[in-house]
Amino acid sequence: MKREYLFLGAIFAAVFAARLYFSFKTPHFSYDGYFALRQVSEIIASGVPSFNHLSYSEHFFLPAFHYVLAGFSFIFPPQLVLKIVPNIFASSLVIVAYLLSYEITKHRSASLFAAIAAGFIPVYFSETLNSISVHSFTIPLSMFLLYAFLKTEKKGFIVVFVSGMLVFALTDASAIIFILGLLFYMALAKVENLTQSKSEVEVILFSSLFVTWLLFLAFKAPLLEYGIMTIWQNIPEALISARFVSLNPIEAVYYIGLLPFFAGVFVIYRYMFREKLKQIYLLMSFALVIFLMLWLQLVELKLGLFFLGSIIAVLFGQFYVIFSAYIDKTKAAGVKSLLISLFAVALVLSLIWPSFSAAESAVQNAPSDEVISALEWARENTENDAVILAPVELGHLVTAVANRHNVIDTNFLFATGIEQRFSDFNDIYFSSSETDSIRLLNKYGVDYIIPIQVNASKKPVNLELNKECFKQVYYPDPGIYKSVCDVN
Template sequence: MDKRFWLGLIFLLALSVRLFFAFQTESFTGDEAYFTLRQVEHIRDTGYPLFDDPLSAGGRHYLFLPLWHYVLAFFSIFMPVAMVGKLVPNIFACLSIPAVFLIVKRMTKDETAGILAAMVGAFMPIYLSSTLNSISPYSLSLPLSLFAIYILMGINIRKSPNYFILLVALLLLLDSTVYIVLIAFLLYLVLAAAQGVPVGKAETEVILFSAFASLWFYLVLFKQSLIEHGPSFIWSNIPDEIFNLYFHDVNVLQAIYLMGLVPVLAGLFIMVVYVFRRTKKAVYISAALFFSSSILIWLKLARLEAGLIFLGFSLCILFGEFVHILQDYLDKSKISAMKSSLLAIIMLLFVITSVPGALMYSQTHVQNSIGELEVLAMRNLALMSSPGDLVVVPPDQGYYIQYFSGRSTLLDQNFIGIDDIEKRLRDVRLIYTSAVTPWDILNQYGVDWIYFSEDAIRYYNITHISYLENRCFRKRYDNGAVQIYYYRCKR
């Protein structure tokens, strides 16, 4: 049967699974999704991103990469923004399926290996669960990165250098994870040179040009932030107190489970084979992506989620090479008649070890979306408060308040551009955990409302806020999941 049929079937199956989970709830997972929605709506209405945000940290200016928001804003012309957030990222994420197929086919000249590798990528637990309901830019940055790898493998083909540079330019404006891929390309040059693998002049030129042009672009774009924050800008100025919430230590067994046991074992086997016994340039590109992701995770220069996604897909591509050399070996052996059966067993092992985990993580991801009672509370806050009011919430709920209530928050998850971020974070913690009323803090920032939810209970490991019985605080809302208090003794 035509391989395009199987590729299309995998695409439709993966998209169906994604949409099945995504449409189980009307809301999205993670408050960063609602930052994206605010930007999309603002671009749709004005044509420009919201760089001067009056609601973030009491009002401030900051820079971010806007291409993802522009792409979604384009689709919002034709459908509601909420529908765009559910549908478009999942379609983009499924583009990783043909991308993996094309890479493996170009690397091995084996369509069967490409189809099986594409299936492994389609149901990789970490990528499926983290991109189906969070409007994540990884939905587009990963497929574009894979297509860049595909073009690099055939860079001597006419016009390929132009397409490669175009993809890198798009990635630069899309998401900062482009540096994972650019470092991988530089490592590829090093690996190839170390193993005596010849690299074409065109490859070397486009890689070096892309790397240095990208570095220059980011230095110019974020020059002011680099001056203000110094090296901490590399880690998004994340405060030390919560650094490990964003850059986790790696649990190796969990990481293997998130990427899939079968592609991990097959990919590692291929790297050992080619490092010590064989040389194949295309394999070295995938191996370089593996090393780039691993090093950046280890140095905590990449968020674990992003690092594991790129790490997993490097192994997925190498899995395709494993299938190819296995077929070659079986064709030359006395058990060639068993080739189809052995491949079926390998894919069955993948289904058993990865697909249930992918579905479980996806269900958990959807269940972690903001609840209806929280949304109701935030919409009521908009009715009770005035446009200039300041609300105290945990950092991971800041974007929720800004989107649903249209009110300014003392803190959110964008820490760049805040000089006193360590102090501000401590002050928010004290507002929730202090045994006595923190009058100075409340009056210093001009706090109007304190938002107390189940998320605050988990985030600060508390059961209640001790001083809220004081006459200066009035409970204005309580739906069982959320209590909202008005501070009426401002000085």
């Protein structure tokens, strides 16, 4: 037993070390990570997050995760906390996957394989490196809740499960996905005549009502304003297709890992049509709910893949059990150790390359030193109430680094007239009509413009062509221009 725990510790250390290696390859965070950075900074300074200061519209979010990070930041340097703590949370998925897999398989080697698969889910590994994402916490939490749910018949685990659900609901709206998975499991178990204890049913029903009530209270305002459209967060039509897209099987294989993906599909098929195991039905229910939500575009692609990849990683442990038992029945039983070693190598290769490749891409796509320097200059050399126009992706950097008002960012919920604002932004940034651009700049009170090219397919207008209306005030790349003209 101790040897298995040493192996588990080594897997956790390897995942955490790999994460830190890529995270510290850049001193900066992802573009959206600067929203979390700003909230943590506001909490440290004033005790409360910022819901509308400097941004173009009111922000709506659950701040519990930011309070946790701010708490650590009172002890350690904030920049260090925001690099390390989310990666500790994300790496803990290794330990939780091991516990959950062992609860299902009672096989320690299989559970270690599940831990490896969970530690290097390519999409989760790369997308939670520098994004200060709440999902670095909620994905391991959701897997731990599945573990606690399987043990609810033991003393104390009902309290653990309900307490965990409370934390989940107060941290992120994706708790509703977990509830849907539980309800689907209860229905599927009923259809398949699987025995469910009274306490199990009561826990599901209580948690469903409790979490739904909490989320309704938290999201009452957007639900009353947008109704079911709250799911799509008021994102402009031109951008929504990038975040809410149907699951592409080829992409799923790459983002989840070749071997775990097909192993997970095999296990789901086997237990759906050939065998029955209640614990597998629980995981299968979650996988099917997430797959359906992805297909119907009811959940963001990355979030859906986070959940799906984690479930499949745990199912990989059951695949190992099936694979090992099959070898024992064949003439290859004498070389089982060799086959298992080759199996381990195949698993690592199918995960490490896409994980590290995606991580390197995430590092390369982080804001450059030049962009950060330009925004730091703006913080020191522009008026305190100045409005800076920058690409949508840079909106949170304008508020977090330059500490100035932006025109648009990636938080669209409660943004009034967002379709018109986004259309106007494109007209300003990419239009060749100077008169229209200046008129729109006046409309939004823009004082400064950063003409940086984020989207490779779109090049911003060359402001140097009109030096009368656009005065360059910061010369190093990407440059900052002051808008000085009015159009009546």
